[in-house]
Amino acid sequence: MAIGGSNKGAAFFMLNVGVPDGTSSIKFPYRHGAKKDQNNISSVFIHQLGFELKNTQKTENFYRNEWDHRYNQGKRACVRGSPCMVCLIKNTDYSNYGYVVFHVSSDGYCDLNDGLKIQCLSDSVEEYITLKEIVDAFSDENCPGLKDKTRILIIQACRYNPRNPTDLSDDAGVNVEMVSTPDFFTGQPEKGITQNNPSRIPSDLDPIDIPTNFLIIYSTTSHRFAKRNTVTGSWFEDELKKVVDAFPVDRPMYFLQVLTETASNVAKRESDPGGKKNVPCYEHRLTNSIIFRKC
Template structure:
């Protein structure tokens, strides 16, 4: 990373006060996990995390510009980033250019418009739904909004309680929420082709043609989520730092989605096969689905155990065909594999590297999938290319997948579309001057929509 870029981040961070850092963290919630943000006490740490998530970097400054614009630090925008209020307003008019969501903009605007007296009224009315300890006098409105989100009192698509609270003393802000919801309905209607789930799930409400059948997801648990996570290899030079964070992210998401989630660490080649075979022989009659994540090194068509012994990926997947696993016949089987598929780099076009040297690569597995129905494989990258893993925060692909599932599963977006969105997000990122392009291979016959517990 260039010295000039680091100096820029230092000077900007030194000019920010505590309340402004809180606002920047709030705006970053769609890209960085809440737990990570809660631990940040200094703007420099936030910028470090945003670099690791490939949100800012040398030649990739728009998100930083937008953050400063949103918190009204036009002085920093002008002095350090060579931009202006007018230029940002023009740029943000371009469809899809804004990276801070309309939802976060709305909540931040409401927090700014509320007087101290208004904030106390909101806190009083939230006693009961929220713990009193979360409503202390020094808690800012953004902190209150965050607690409301954690407790699912408000969501991007459900602001009813907030409207009810504001109606009594700030009807003008209630109207702002109404306007936001109106725009969101209009936008969602325009995007039905991109996410056809909305018309297939609620045909009675929308009077639209159903695009496809949906796999049944009615049991609890819905199925097993098997994670094979190779971290410490017998050859210590091959250790995969950052993979523990991937395992934690997957466990968090699939426990939330009501899967029986099991993680096996540091398996030798034969043990990988034996473990997968063990799960193929289980009775899945009261299950809806099977999900398997594999994080390791490998070679062409194979996954490596920690002893460098290889397992053929098709042999693993084929354990779940209708013949070999009849209790999962007609049910979806999902395999997500984090590993490279070769040694080539995708060149980065027009954007310089914004990595801070914390990225590693994994080795090469297969993309082949047995020609059988109801199987989906998500690969971290296309054939012959590298994929990337941060030693500190985990792999670019798996972290993006988990964040997208948390964002889109509540909107009843099907898995194939979620993975397509992950492809788009990962393809946008810059890793040490190179790119990564994930791949989806699917023989699913229906839409796979994960039910979110109410």
């Protein structure tokens, strides 16, 4: 729970893992092990920190129009009782919450014009939402009820540049293609990428565009692939859960310190010790410290 009372956090989870042999599998290959990401993040925020999950109807495998109904043909409105994520975020009552966390796990890459892009499921052409769209969804303008409240965005997605040979050859020895069945059961590391991403030069959200009271956490640094183990899930969520699991119940938890320890542990897991390190990072414009207590 957050300092100052219980039930102080609202949570929104969005996991794109794919459907094996489904109509979307050609454009969105199945992400072995990614289901663990949401399990791990739920353990941290729901079970140990006392946040409340708001999108209980759907947390997995989002098409772009399920993120925002304005992507529907003709911009058809949401079906009554089944809002898109943007509408759910906008219409949630935040009066009893001091914090909001949004976690997304999917494939991604950096685009010259749009910055970090996160892939959604699709049956024909590849479709993405941008980091800016996510930030806008939680903005004071879209959600006046979030004014002065802390918003934590956790982005589990690759941030590589398809046009940079150094990015694409990153970490020799780690599988780029889908892992084989033997690798799946032994828990070999896998890169969460697709093979048909548009060739663009990377450009993440400009720090000056980060609104006040936002903390944005990336599972990896710019120009890097995010790492995922096919059994234990993505490295960041796995290590974050371990750090929070080990944290004493009777002590205040300074969340940025938890992130620092998590990043250090992820870096130590690097599959190629002689190469560049895979390190989670964050940027923020916080006006208050983030302090939690475990339930």
